[in-house]
Amino acid sequence: MAADEGPGAALVADVFARACSSRAAFETVTGRWASLVLLALGEGPYRFGELRRRVEGVSEKMLSQALHGLEREGLLTRTDHGTVPPRVDYALTALGEDVARRLRELADLLQGAVPDLNRARAAYDRD
Amino acid sequence: MAADEGPGAALVADVFARACSSRAAFETVTGRWASLVLLALGEGPYRFGELRRRVEGVSEKMLSQALHGLEREGLLTRTDHGTVPPRVDYALTALGEDVARRLRELADLLQGAVPDLNRARAAYDRD
């Protein structure tokens, strides 16, 4: 693996290594908006406008940018139906589904920990 | 839950909601440096300098900032041994361990997908 290190050189991919493509991918999928887009698409395909409404606070520009980044990493597919008015669907690839599942688990964990989080933050800020 | 919505109001925490504290926590743990710090601490406790070396590319400033953020959310503990020369250990809390485990799974997935990622990116950039 790691085209980064030339043919045959590769031993293990490493997210900690700046030059490893897994780190680039990791930064893409953990991106502020990209992560939420993946979470949304984990629920099924979405259109651009639907996504914009689902991911609270995202601008058109940032959404567009996040979608391009995820498409580039092969995590989602873009389907333009070529109709008028336009209709474009975004859906996860197999790899995208895997990633989204992990992010979902992470989100669920944090959603369930909200009381703990609030307590911890309050305690920290008090001091 | 959700002190965000007042007493008794809380139904479900939602990462998609800007005001939900799970979203703030989600953004903290998926932060560019914080996520790598969590990954590192998932391997065991680390000292400041060790962490700096482990997480390739992080500056002292960014590391310090990430550590404060994670401590604030109750994901890690800071132990100052009060010795000279100074020794400070960082270790995950129970919640931090849970989060780190999820991030590890995500990183493993991406590390294993490096060939696919490289192919996808090359294809996208060609067009």
Place this chain on the structure above:
DNA sequence: CGGTATCCACCAAGATACTG
């Protein structure tokens, strides 16, 4: 509807220097 283009403000983040 589904974007792109442009301008601009702010802050993330690197470099450097310094301290307990």
Place this chain on the structure above:
DNA sequence: CAGTATCTTGGTGGATACCG
């Protein structure tokens, strides 16, 4: 060793306007 302080800058991201 383990940070904090300060300065500077590049990029992130919001607002607005416009196009197929």
